[in-house]
Amino acid sequence: MATVELRFSALPEHVRTARLVAAAVARRAGVDEAVLDEVRLAVGEACTRAVGLHQSAGITEPVRVSLIEEEKQFSIEVGDDAPHAVPGGKSSGARGGADDSDVEEDEMGLAVISGLVDDVEVTAGEHGGLIRMSWPTTPPAVLVP
Amino acid sequence: MDLSLSTRTVGDRTVVEVGGEIDVYTAPKLREQLVELVNDGNFHLVVDMEGVDFLDSTGLGVLVGGLKRVRAHEGSLRLVCNQERILKIFRITGLTKVFPIHTSVEEAVAATD
Numbered sequence: 001m002a003t004v005e006l007r008f009s010a011l012p013e014h015v016r017t018a019r020l021v022a023a024a025v026a027r028r029a030g031v032d033e034a035v036l037d038e039v040r041l042a043v044g045e046a047c048t049r050a051v052g053l054h055q056s057a058g059i060t061e062p063v064r065v066s067l068i069e070e071e072k073q074f075s076i077e078v079g080d081d082a083p084h085a086v087p088g089g090k091s092s093g094a095r096g097g098a099d100d101s102d103v104e105e106d107e108m109g110l111a112v113i114s115g116l117v118d119d120v121e122v123t124a125g126e127h128g129g130l131i132r133m134s135w136p137t138t139p140p141a142v143l144v145p
Numbered sequence: 146m147d148l149s150l151s152t153r154t155v156g157d158r159t160v161v162e163v164g165g166e167i168d169v170y171t172a173p174k175l176r177e178q179l180v181e182l183v184n185d186g187n188f189h190l191v192v193d194m195e196g197v198d199f200l201d202s203t204g205l206g207v208l209v210g211g212l213k214r215v216r217a218h219e220g221s222l223r224l225v226c227n228q229e230r231i232l233k234i235f236r237i238t239g240l241t242k243v244f245p246i247h248t249s250v251e252e253a254v255a256a257t258d
Contacts, residue, residue, distance in 0.1 A: 012170040019168075019199075037230045044201050048169040108202040108238065115237030 002066035002077075003029070010054035010063050018065050019044045022076055025067040029074040030137035038116045039076070039135060045109040046078035046131045053082035053129070073119075075134040084124035147171060149196070150178050155254045159187040164196030167204030175204065179211035188220025191253040200231050205238060212244065221245075223253040 004025050008014040022043040023036050031039060043065070050063040064079040113120055119134040148171035149164035159182055167175060182190060190211065194200070212222040223245045226232055235241045247253035 012168075015169050016166065040199070041201060041234070044168060044199075048201060048203060051169065108206060111238055112202045112234065 003069040004067040006065040006067070007062040008065075010051045010059065010061075012048070012051055014063075015044055015047045015051060018047045018063075022065065022067055025069070026074050026076075026135070029067075029069040031074050031135050032138065035135055039074075042113050042116050042120075042133055043076050043078065045112050046076070046133070049109045049131075050078055050080035050082075050129075053080050057082045069137075072137060073134045074137050075132060077130055077132045079128060079130045081128040083126050084129050148174050150174065152178070152182065155191075155250070158189045158191050158254045160191045160193055160250055160254070162193045162196065164198075166199040167197060167207070168199060168201045169203045172203040172207045176207045176210060179207065179214065183211075183214045183218070183220075188215050188218040190215055190220070190222045191247075191250060192222065192224050193250050193253075194224055194226040194231060195228070197226075197228070197231060200234055202234075202238070205234065205240060208244065209240070223247055223256060225250050225253050 004021065006018055006021055008018060019040045023040045026039045027033070027036060047063060047065065053059075054061070054063060059081050061081045064077075066077040066079075068075040068077065110122065113131065113133065117133045117135070121132045123130050123132075147165050148167060151162045153160050153162070161178065161182070163175065165171065179190070192208065192211075208222070208224070215222050225247050226235075227248055232241075232246070235244065235246065245253075245256065247256065
């Protein structure tokens with residue numbers, strides 16, 4: 001089970017909240033202080049993309065963010081409910097009226113994520129997509145009693 | 146934190162001082178500001194990003210859009226930024242090749258090439 005789960009209405013003003021929560025949980029999980037900026041940016045990009053996909057497809061369901069603390073890593077999953085084009089299909093059809101600039105921003109967001117995060121997995125199907133990103137954690141220093 | 150914007154004229158340049166967070170929520174305000182400046186005939190812009198705490202791809206998109214607009218009038222769009230975490234985003238997207246990035250407003254205003 002995720003350490004913290006977040007569901008928010010697909011509105012741009014909530015993306016900042018997701019960034020703040022993700023960074024706070026990542027810090028607690030032991031993600032290096034120097035990497036927190038990357039976590040913040042990457043989760044923001046993933047949420048921005050999900051919000052855009054929901055809005056352009058007219059989906060009222062919330063965007064889902066799972067913050068998962070594991071033994072040696074911290075993972076973030078951002079899920080959307082937008083129908084993505086299946087491989088081999090025409091990619092432009094799935095966006096439902098999105099214009100070129102939306103598509104470019106969507107791709108730019110993914111470009112930033114893949115440039116920032118070494119361990120990233122993007123999956124998409126007819127019923128939604130998921131971006132999973134992971135960062136290594138350092139165990140907290142043992143406190144001397 | 147929200148986005149703060151202020152503009153001033155230095156010689157033939159218009160300096161846009163940006164502060165706060167540029168993201169999917171606030172980027173439209175920056176876009177409006179840049180569009181308004183260009184529509185009013187300001188084609189040589191310097192965007193001072195020293196007060197920016199956060200920039201994402203939506204913000205990058207707005208800056209690229211601004212560059213496209215000023216170039217249509219043979220203008221220029223220069224950035225002022227010394228913050229490593231902001232510069233990194235320009236680097237990983239290859240946009241350091243697209244935008245002239247300066248270390249101070251004075252340097253950006255004086256630049257001519």
